[in-house]
Amino acid sequence: MRLWFTLLVVAALAACHPGKTPELRVLGVHDAPLAHEVVFVQVTNPANQSMRLQKLEYTFAADGATVSTGELDLERDVAAGSTVVVEVPLNSDSDASKPMTLQGVLTAELDQIVRTFQVQAQILPH
Numbered sequence: 001m002r003l004w005f006t007l008l009v010v011a012a013l014a015a016c017h018p019g020k021t022p023e024l025r026v027l028g029v030h031d032a033p034l035a036h037e038v039v040f041v042q043v044t045n046p047a048n049q050s051m052r053l054q055k056l057e058y059t060f061a062a063d064g065a066t067v068s069t070g071e072l073d074l075e076r077d078v079a080a081g082s083t084v085v086v087e088v089p090l091n092s093d094s095d096a097s098k099p100m101t102l103q104g105v106l107t108a109e110l111d112q113i114v115r116t117f118q119v120q121a122q123i124l125p126h
Contacts, residue, residue, distance in 0.1 A: 045078040058104035
């Protein structure tokens with residue numbers, strides 16, 4: 001009976017394992033002439049199955065201070081082991097010559113289960 005319970009617990013924990021976290025990498029920043037810059041972010045799906053991106057809640061920070069925050073609705077499919085590029089608006093009048101960090105929560109559907117992932121990427125000055 002104990003063996004059966006142990007196997008059941010191990011199987012349940014394995015099923016709940018979130019898998020590998022999507023990876024973010026900043027490809028570049030485009031200076032827009034109007035209200036904001038656009039940060040091109042590559043999202044990599046390291047999982048063995050397709051992932052549907054739904055939302056990115058993000059914060060840009062420099063020198064320990066928040067520069068900009070936002071929420072971006074996404075409707076993008078990322079095949080297993082593939083990447084997509086997402087344009088994230090940077091609403092700020094800050095000096096883009098400082099290194100910044102993009103931190104956030106990426107919401108995605110994986111195996112018909114909605115999951116959230118903590119993500120982070122570095123932005124080097126241009």
